[in-house]
Structures are given as C-alpha cells and as structure tokens.
Amino acid sequence: MKKYIQRLLVAIIAFSIGTAAIYLFAWDKIKTLNPYGATHSSENNSPYSLLEGRTIRLKPYDATFDIPEDWLAPKPALEPPKNLYLSWQDFNELNQLDFNNGFSDEEDAKVMNSVLPFENCAAHVGSKGWGNGLTSDLQARVFVVNLNSQQVTEKIKNQGLNKALSVFEKASLTSGNYGTWEKQTMGVLKMGSHTLLFKDIDFYYRSFGNKTVVFVFIHQSGWDETIKQILSSFKWANKT
Structure with missing residues (x-):
C-alpha cells in the first residue's frame, strides 16, 4: 500500500512538473510571437487622436x-x-515598429521611451513615414503624462541622457524655452560605416493642471519654423 501511494505521489509530482514546463515553454513562444503586446486599448482607457482637416485632436483631453x-x-x-x-x-x-524597423528610429524610440511611458503616447506625426531610414524628415511624438515639468526635466537629464549615451556615439543636452514651453534639446551623433549623422531630439513640455504635454521632435536642421508653428497652434481644452 505504501509503495502504491509513493508511486502515485511521484506520478502526480512528475505530471505537475511536466505541465508547468510545457506552459512555460508555450508562454515563451507566445511572447516571441508578440513580444510587445498591446499598450493602447479601451480597457486601458488609453489616449488616442482624431484627424479633423489638418487639426489633430487628442482624446480624451480635447487638446488640439x-x-x-x-x-x-x-x-x-x-x-x-x-x-x-x-x-x-x-x-x-507603432510600438512594434519602434524596435523592428532596422533603422536609427529604434535608437530614437529607446530614448523617448526611457523618459516617457509609451502608453501615454497620444499621437505620432511626421513629414514622412516612421521608420523610413532617412535623416531629412521631421518626426513628432506627443505624450500626455502624469508628471510635472520638473519631473519631466529630471527624467530627460537622467534616464534620457543616459540612454542616449548608450545607443549613440555622443549625446549632449542644452536647455531653453519657446514661449511658455520648456525645452531640452538632446544633440546626438550616430556613426555609420561611412557617415556621421548629427541630429536633435527636442523635448518641449508644458503643464496644464495635473497633466504635462510633451512634444518630442526628431530632426536635423531646417525644421525650426515648422516646430514653432505646431507648438503655437496647440490648445488645451479651450485654453491656449
């Protein structure tokens, strides 16, 4: 009787271990097939945007x-x-493209995501398609975060700059303002096999109550007027 019980216990334990191993193996496969998951959904009450003519309306904030x-x-x-x-x-x-396009946009995405949670992204717009491998375009990503301006500044100067230094050959930070927008410009250098690429990752941010709106612009020279026009057009729920 004792031998029967021992064999039964061994069988139960072996079955449990085998089931757990199969589950873990299958879960690893699932994560490999979809390693990034869904960050934005109605269940998460995620932000999104609407296109109205050439106006982008950020929901649920009604900022434009x-x-x-x-x-x-x-x-x-x-x-x-x-x-x-x-x-x-x-x-x-976009979350999958950030880390699966094979171009330098991947480094840009890592810097942005080190500062700002991707789930707070409310819009991404650009003069050309994201992940195009070109350097002459302007890309802009908009976040609405539960941080104040000082916290955003600290994250840019710490996590953001550290990440930039780890993925680019050089990175430096300068501070400034454009009107009521605070500005941190991260100048970065990427070295290719036969090229040197200098570009800026600009963080413009401004608080509205308990929210802070952050525009991240990625570009080389020649886009200053376009950036100013976009920022000047911004309105937060009937407030300029």
Whole structure:
C-alpha cells in the first residue's frame, strides 16, 4: 500500500512538473510571437487622436494642434506608407515598429521611451513615414503624462541622457524655452560605416493642471519654423 501511494505521489509530482514546463515553454513562444503586446486599448482607457482637416485632436483631453497641409498627402510607395499614428491600433503597430524597423528610429524610440511611458503616447506625426531610414524628415511624438515639468526635466537629464549615451556615439543636452514651453534639446551623433549623422531630439513640455504635454521632435536642421508653428497652434481644452 505504501509503495502504491509513493508511486502515485511521484506520478502526480512528475505530471505537475511536466505541465508547468510545457506552459512555460508555450508562454515563451507566445511572447516571441508578440513580444510587445498591446499598450493602447479601451480597457486601458488609453489616449488616442482624431484627424479633423489638418487639426489633430487628442482624446480624451480635447487638446488640439495643427500639422502642415502636405503631411496629409499620400506618401510614395517606396516610403513606409504611414506618417500619422492616431488610433489605438496605430499605436500598437507603432510600438512594434519602434524596435523592428532596422533603422536609427529604434535608437530614437529607446530614448523617448526611457523618459516617457509609451502608453501615454497620444499621437505620432511626421513629414514622412516612421521608420523610413532617412535623416531629412521631421518626426513628432506627443505624450500626455502624469508628471510635472520638473519631473519631466529630471527624467530627460537622467534616464534620457543616459540612454542616449548608450545607443549613440555622443549625446549632449542644452536647455531653453519657446514661449511658455520648456525645452531640452538632446544633440546626438550616430556613426555609420561611412557617415556621421548629427541630429536633435527636442523635448518641449508644458503643464496644464495635473497633466504635462510633451512634444518630442526628431530632426536635423531646417525644421525650426515648422516646430514653432505646431507648438503655437496647440490648445488645451479651450485654453491656449
């Protein structure tokens, strides 16, 4: 009788271990198939945006800003076709593109996400498609975060700069303002096999009550006026 009970216990333990191993193996496979998961959904009460003419409306905040008219035009087939990411589905797609496009946008995404939670992303717009591998375009990502301006500044100067130094050859930070917007500019250098690429990752941010709106612009020179026009057009729920 004792031997029977011992064998039964051994069988139960072996079955439990085997089941756990199969589950863990299967879960690893699932994570491999979808390593990023869904960050934006109705269940998460995630932000999203609507396109109204050339105005982007951030929901649920009803904040708005305008983008250049030519950003609405269809993009050439050779480019990534999407330069406006506004819906929950768009953001979940963008989250995967950030780390699976093979271009320098991956480094940019790592810097942004080290400072600002991606789940707080409310819009991504650009003069060309994200992940195009070019350096002459302007990309802009908008976040609405539960941080004050000082906390955003500290995260840029610490986590952001440290991440930039780890993924780029050089990175430095300068501070400034544009009107009521605080500004931190991260100048970075990326070295290719035969090229040197200098560009800026600009963080513009401004608090509205217990929320802070952060625009992140990624660009080389020549986009200052466009950036100013976008920021000047911003309105927070009927407030400029």
